[in-house]
Amino acid sequence: MAGRMTPATRLARLLSLLDGAKTMLIVVQNNPDPDALAAAAALREIANQSLGISCSVAHSGEVGRAENKALLDYLRLNTRELESIDLDRFDRIGMVDAQPGAGNVKFDPSVRLDVVIDHHPIRRETRSARFTDIRSRYGATCSMLWEYLNEARIDIPVRLATAMIYGIRSDTQDLGRESTRGDVEAFLGLYPLANARVLGRIVSAPLPHSYFSKLREALDKAVVYGNRIVSDLGELDSPEMVAEAADLLLRAEGVSWTMCFGLIDGWIHLSLRTSDREGNAGKIARNLGGRRGFGGGHQALAAAQIPIPNGRNRRDVRTMLRGLTKRFLKATGGVGEKGSSLCR
Ligand SMILES: [Mn+2]
Known part of the structure; x- marks a missing residue:
């Protein structure tokens, strides 16, 4: 359980587990929300910048909300359909903002995961993963990933910072719900790096008439x-x-x-x-x-x-x-x- 470690130890453990891999699959929940998408992009950034690992992001269901589609476009994140993926082709498999066996993720819980980073209450199936960081008091998974990025001294690209701010905002209703000090710290750390104007455009993306x-x-x-x-x-x-x-x-x-x-x-x-x-x-x-x-x-x-x-x-x-x-x-x-x- 990495939840009780210091940020430095957590990062070291994560990187040593990923070390040697060339590819990683990052699985997120069905119909992923901004926190899931931005957290996946953040883990991809860490794996890619620190170890040169190339990552794919996959999920079941579609990205339906107009705001989330706009976020995907802006992040230039090509997500793939989980069902069509050959898991054996990846050196590592991670899951963020969800846990194996949970109802919101269609992923065979008997497949052993390498990495699980999430802010929902821990599930039994998660304990068999090789690296787990579960902090259920956190309002957003993005806040947890900010700690890793910060600890690894990675220059966070504007797009990623903007997406992570959106992830934190939407999961915590602007830090008003279920948020902790860690969420506030991540928000304050990311905010100067984000593009508030673009975020405004994403949040108010045009809605299809069927929405109404x-x-x-x-x-x-x-x-x-x-x-x-x-x-x-x-x-x-x-x-x-x-x-x-x-x-x-x-x-x-x-x-x-x-x-x-x-x-x-x-x-x-x-x-x-x-x-x-x-x-x-x-x-x-x-x-x-x-x-x-x-x-x-x-x-x-x-x-x-x-x-x-x-x-x-x-x-x-x-x-x-x-x-x-x-x-x-x-x-x-x-x-x-x-x-x-x-x-x-
Ligand atoms: Mn979340």
Whole structure:
């Protein structure tokens, strides 16, 4: 466990493990977010500048959000489809901002990883990796990677610094959520190196019109149960709107919990958010994921995926969703209240 070491020891351990390799594959979560993409680019920079290793980045699912696509373009990061990759062709395999066996990454957990650097709570499967640095108190994986870059005295290119700032900002809601001193230090270290104007353009990338109809759906379907909101977004192409709607709805007055879900390829994708410091969204998501699905995350934000068994019709799915809603309400203060539409 590298989490308790000094930055110098961590870097030395990482580099000695990578030493001798010519190629490395860096795996990130499905539908990667800015923190995942920038963290992958940061690990690539370290491996490349320190040891001349050439790296590829891979993930399942697509990069759906307009902002994340703009970030990829700007970073000049060509990500590859994980399913089409021959793992044996790489001397080392690393994973950032995710862990093997987690629900948000389609990667065979029996493949032994060389490097795992992440800020989610540690998973059993991670312990078999050769180098692990898991710091669940950190708001962003980019903050952890900044320490390595800083320790290695690598000149951080403007594009990378800009992307990492975005990664930290978006995972911590501008350092306001789940952030620690390490996140603030990384932010302050990276900010002078970043291009704020370009970042502004990425953050407000043009949105496809379909974004607005999905958003309207999320608002139309939002039901208030006391201090909780639940919204069913229906069929979706990618899960990003589920998370985005959960964030947005949490801003409703008097609301301290949100749960949004959508259906994608036979799976229920669900996002949980809370502003209640006593609440534990990660634990609830893990329970909702159950034995057949996956669930987990942080105190304030979490997600779960639950498979819809074969042969179920629409009514069965509605029953499943009602069951999830009930369990969510039970876990967050009781099922008593009758729901009412947020938008009348
Ligand atoms: Mn992250």
